[in-house]
Amino acid sequence: MSRIAYVNGRYLPHADAGIHIEDRGFQFADGVYEVCEVRDGLLVDARRHLDRLDRSLSELRISAPMTRAALLVILRETVRLNRVRNGIVYLQVTRGIARRDHGFPSADTPPSLVVTARASDPKANAAKAQAGVKVITVPDNRWERVDIKTVGLLPNVLAKQQAREQGAYEAWFIDEDGTVTEGASTNAWIVTQNDALVTRPADTGILRGITRTVLFEVAGALGLRVEERAFTLAEALEAKEAFISSASGVVLPVVALDGRPISSGVPGPVAAALRARFHEHAETQA
Ligand code: PDD
Secondary structure (H helix, E strand, C coil): CCEEEEEECCCHHHHHCCCCCCHHHHCCCEEEEEEEEEEEEECCCHHHHHHHHHHHHHHHHHCHHHHHHHHHHHHHHHHHCCCCCCCEEEEEECCCCCCCCCCCCCCCCCCEEEEEEEECCHHHHHHHHHHCCCECCCCCCCCCCCCCCCCCCCCHHHHHHHHHHHHEEEEEEECCCCCEECCCEEEEEEECCCEEEEEECCCCCCCCCCCHHHHHHHHHHCEEEEEEEECEHHHCCCCEEEEEEEEECCEEEEECCEEEECCCCCHHHHHHHHHHHHHCCCCCCC
């Protein structure tokens, strides 16, 4: 079945869906994005993702391409046209198309909007959760505003590639003080020996993951104690469990960190419970 992408007002065959060479996203990474899970054909946590999109746009002073209601119509239509039952929908907004100049283009330049949707195999994700994933660590060399979900992802790209080349699935960024910030495309968590669920506060050092936010609720329902604080690599290596969270993977247990096993090197019960209960707490919209 042919894929369809939405680009600035038109639904186009994926292969022909292009953006202008002077789009500011292409030239300056001057744009933001969101990735939303699609489950049983429905958008998961769309409200929270669009709230975060609004925040990213306003932090960068990019105007919204349209109303939220109109955007939701396009997201759903892109999912429908691509017949995605389970997978993701991707949306990207840039500061628009203008003659190359670092300063902002004139205020009447419309932002660009691209939306794509892609199916994924829930069984493959479940298998990954069963087996657990390996993580490497790399120095956090990103800018200070990683709380904004920008398409400027070069350090993340390089970290992910390094992970792949070392046989791992994810790379955790390590701050100058030896604490873990987050993964290249996921938030990072551990379960300590005294059963506290620990993840870094969502200040400007990490992206405030939507999955992360919902997991606080799931943890509450499971009666788990959550500590929102930075943790070191050494603490992670001593942890009972570690896992990563994101819209595309939900919760994936980490079984090895820099080639060393976490606990006995198999997925743990806390990550499994959080994963199993996640969609009871996430919002779904028709
Ligand atoms: N990544 N941290 C980073 C750097 C991310 O890129 C992501 C999401 C997350 C988790 O956020 P959320 O729970 O809202 O997905 C944390 C998406 C999935 C991506 O770039 O593909």
